[in-house]
Structure formats: structure tokens, C-alpha cells
Amino acid sequence: MTLAVFELRRMVRNPLIWAAVVIAVVVEGARASQWWPDLTFVTVRAVTASTLVAGAVLVAANLAAGRDRRGGLPESLGALPSRAPARTRAVLLAAPLAGALAAAAVIVPLVGYALLRGPVAGTFDGWEALNGVALAALAATAGAALARWTPWPFTSLLVIFGFAFLLVANPRGEYGGWALPWIATHDATLGPRPSAAHLLYLVAVAVAVGAVALLRHGPRPVPAAVAAVSLAVAVPVVAQAAHLPKPAPVACRDHDGLTFCPRPGHEPWVAGWAAALRPITSVVPPRALARVPELRQELYGTLPLVWRPGVSETGVAGAVAESAAGLEPGPGCGRARTVVALWLTGRVAALDHERAPANWSWPPGAAGPGDGWHVYPLTESGHTAVVPGRLNGAFYDDADLANARALLRDPGAADRVRAHWTTLTDPATTTVDAAPLLGIEAVTGRGLCGEPR
């Protein structure tokens, strides 16, 4: 026990581990600050960040357990009463504890940071957080086992690179599933993660690996039995973890004339979404808002699973504006309601004016750009499918965009749009017809847009 305390003291002062803690907290904290705090994702991301600490702990435990074979000390240590199994046991006690503390030092601040920011959505899964702690403990036992079974310290680096590759190349766990130490990407549509079962799995594997490390000192019945029992626990647990429960049903609620359907636990975001869309809902008549379909938070839904202020608003605003203005899929150029929809969108977020990416490819069956007009990406939220030159299903061109921008510059535009809403959103009303009502000098395009070529 004295030796374990000594090893623990050294381990908690290990600069490699603390460097990993600082890097993980700073990098993930900076990344998380760009998003509205969602405890579900924050916990998964924090634990994913803590895998960096697990890597450092693996190396540190490997060096500690292999110490008695380095530095020319084996001869001196050989004449001491304490034997190699005791040294292995000490590292197996100290390193997982130090690893667990270091992982907690990553996870707790990141979750705490999320709680301090608002509005907080999602649910904190304590089992999920403990997965990060258990993962660091598993890394520690793996480091000790590698030191005992292989003579080269660099094997620990090979193992780390192997798992790093798995995390990067297989983030959703397509290969290996929950038998992997960690799945970095959370798919909210698949229901809650099997965090409790996976925690039990990680602990069982950590104990088994620790027992394997001790078996290096000779075939002893206790470590052999512990390894066998641990594996007997781990295998069925991970098999069970493959059967994910179905996600909880989504409950919708009305706010500012719109219907929001947040994922379970994301109700606190409804007020934030409504506030972001208020520049639209404050102008659009209630009967028009009623045309807007439910705003569902789901993968590829109108509301993204995660919300990045300054980016996520545009896609949602475009969808709401399109529906409120009655735009239909297809050519919308030169129509007053297209300008109104773009204007509404522009009240929420900047209308980007960049040429479509050179590598943009039109989805199969979608209308391509016609001659004589240009396509512009409205936004690139990264979370809502936005087609350049289209406001969801409707096409617009640079003339519509210019008219919408002119309208945005006019402080009295909201009153005029509200007063003439019915006329402006009539499908037959062109921008030229509506120019006096809108109070702008209409810029005209060169014909219909979005016609199939």
C-alpha cells in the first residue's frame, strides 16, 4: 500500500497527464463555447476529450510499471525484499486512481462550464461521465499490462495510435460498436446511449487487463480467476449494450405562433429559438404563421440537434420565412413573396453573398441553375441542408436578393409588409408590381430561375 501511495503521488504530479488535462479542457471548452449548452452532447464531448488524458495515463502507467526494468536498476531492486508482483500491484492501484482523477478534472469543468451558460438543454448522464473516468482507469491498467508483457515502451504509443485511429475513422462505432472503449459521436435519433452497461463493461475489462498484467509474474489462481470472471461479465454486457432503447417521443409546444418540437430535454431551448425567430413572427400575420409546419428538432430536421448561435438561425429562419410567405418549391424569381421571404430571413441572419462552392453538386432530380442568373449560397449552417440559390424548395436569383437587401435597409419596411401582406404574398404579384407597396425600386432579373435545363 505504501508503494501504491508513492506511485500515486508521482502519478498525480506527472506533467504529461496534466498537460493532457489542460489541453483537453481548453480545446473542448473553446469548441463548446460556440454552441448552446446541451448536457447530453457536452457530456459525450467531455468524455471524448478525456480520451486524451486516457492516452497520457496509459503512457505514464506504462513507464511506471516498466521502471524496474530500466535505468540499470534491476540489479539493485533484485536485492530488495519487495518483489515485482508487488510493484505491479502498486501501479495497478495507483495509476487507475490517478487516471480517474485526471479524467474527472476534464469532465467536471466542461460540464460545469455548460451549466454556467444558458439555456441548458439535454440531460446530464452521470453514467456517461463515469465512462470517461473508467476509460482512463482502463488505459492505466492497459499501460501496466503492456509494460509487463512487452519490453518496449513504444508499444504503449502504438496502442494509443491504434485507438486514436479508431476514434477518428470510426467515430460512430460502425465497426466494433459498444465493444470499443468509446464512441465519440452521439446520434440522438438512436435513443439514449447504453452508458451504465458500457461503464460496467469498461470496469470489467479494466479488471481483466489488470489481472492479465499480474499473470505475467506466473500462473496464479487468483488473477486467472479474476480475469475469467471479468471477461465473463464484460462479454454479455457489451452484447446487451448493442440493443439500444428507442428514443423517447417528442412533445411539441406552441410559442409565438409557431410549433416547436424539441427533443426530450431540449425544452429550455424553445424560448431561445422563439426569440431568434421573433424578427419574423413579429411581422408575419398569425394566419400566415399557421401555415408554417411544426419545427422539429431532429437529424436533418428544421431545428438542428445542436445550436450554434450566429450560424444555426439562418437555416431555420429560411424555412419559416419560406412557409410563412407561401413559397412553393420551384422557380420563385421575380415574385414579391420571394423578396418578402428573403427579407424575413435577412431580419434574422445576414444574407450571405458568396458564389456557390465550385464543388457544389445539385442533388439528383433537383433543378439546376438556368442561363442568365447566378446562384448564391444563402447560408452554410452545416446542420441544415441549404441549397445555393434556393430558399428551401424555392429558387431565387441575385435580383431577388438585391431587392430583399434594399428592403432590409428601409426602417419602415416592416409596417408596409404587415399592411400589404396578402397582396405581397399573392403568387401572382411580381416584384415590379409590388415595388410601390414595398417602397423600393425593383431590380429585375433576366427571367425565370430554376427551370430544368
Add this chain to the structure above:
Amino acid sequence: MEPTLTVRELTRRFGRRTALDRVSLEFGTGVTGLLGPNGAGKTTLIRILATTLAPDGGGVRAFGLDPADREQRRALRRRLGYLPQNPGVYAHFTAFELVEYVAILKEMNDRRARHDEVRRVLAEVDLGDRARTKVRRLSGGMRQRLALAQALLGDPDLIVLDEPTVGLDPEQRMRFRALLSRLGESRTVLLSTHQTEDVTTLCGRVVVLKAGSVVFEGGPGELAARAAGRVWLTTAPPAGTYWRTPDGRYRTLGDRPPEAVPGEPGVEDGYLLLLGAEGVPA
């Protein structure tokens, strides 16, 4: 002399080479010097006595304990202090940490007593003010003293030292001799060395090994006496091996050269004559 350590018919082979050939010795309280040329079997004997190497034949008994038995070996290790020929260090430890690590492995479990003991042995080797210094920042001589410090942990009854004075400056060597002579008053100390000066000044008894066998066992005076009448000083260079003394004469061993006068024999002379070193008639 009451023997505390007995070696009987000790044999150890490495492949076809016999490093120790049925060596029998007895050691008691005091400092015993182990001399011998390279490959004589000194380190092999030291390692067997330090329980880090098992003999192929024969046996050892120390303080009534038989190291061939696992539990007795462990009990012996608790009473043993060992400085190997190439003592390693962990460069990233502090001096205190390194010695404390060894102290813990020596089963010193009481924290306060252990820390006191670590401080004591560091002071013994004059490293008390370097306790918090990383080992990588210590000089070669300091590292050697640090290795010696760990061998002194727990005030061992049996101290086995393999070439401990390598790398020590004259002042440190003097301190080391003072320390060992004090320890030798009540403990069994074995000192393997190439430094006959250490043997002369420290050891009450000398064992000379050659090709795995004991060729001399006795006091340093007896070893020096072997050279009596075979040490010569001449004014002209004699035949064979010789060296020039500070007073301009030539010193040689063996038969009397022409016009030579007798010189004062020393341990080294006896040792060289005993081994029949190159150019020196046995």
C-alpha cells in the same frame, strides 16, 4: 572471528565458462576486501551474496538464513545493503525520491521513520543538501554516492559493495572510508575493488580471487608480506616491468636486479606477485 556469512563449495557457470569454482569462505564482522583481476569471479560472488544470482552448486548461509529458500531469502534481503557494480538511477526522480523508492521496496512502511532514514543516509553520503535535486542534475560522483546511500538504508547487517569508490574524488573517498570503517565495527561489509589502497586502509581481511578460485585469504599485512624481499629499487632501468618513483629511482618486483636495494613491500606488490601479473614473476 564468529562467522556471520558462510559460503560452501560455491559454483557458478555461464555457459562453458566457470565463473566460480567450489569457493568456500567465511566472513565475520568487519570489512573484507575482495581483490582479483577482471573476470576473476568477484562480481559473480558479490551477486550471489546479494541474492540477485543463484549459484549452480554449493550454498550460502547468512545470519543463519539460507537464500535458496524464498522466505529466508526475503528475510535476508531485509538485512542486506547492496551496491552493484553499475548502479542505475532514475534521472527524472529527485535524490530523495529515488532513495525513498528503494526504502519503500525495503518495506519501510512508516512514513515519518522512512523519511528520517532517507535524510540520514543522504547526509551520510554528503548529499543532504541535494535531496530535492533531480538525479539528472547530479554529477557522476554524486550519483555514485546516491547509489551508496540506498545501500545504507535500514542500517543493514550485511553490506555488499561492488567497486563503490569508482568516480569518487579524494575527499569523498576519504569520507567513504570513514563511513565504511565505522560500519565495519559492528557489521559484515564486503568490498569488491580494484583499489588496493582501499583495501590497505579499510579492510581487516582480504580475499583474492583468480579464475574463479580463492588464491589468498588473510590480512592485508599478510598479503603485503608476500612481497617481502621481492621489491627492489634501482638507479638504472632494470629488466622486466618497472616504474619510476618520484625520487628518480626505478621500482620493480621479483628477483633482485644488479645493484638494487630492497624497497618497502605493499598490498599491491603482494597482490601483483600473487597473481603473476604480466611482467611480474609469480
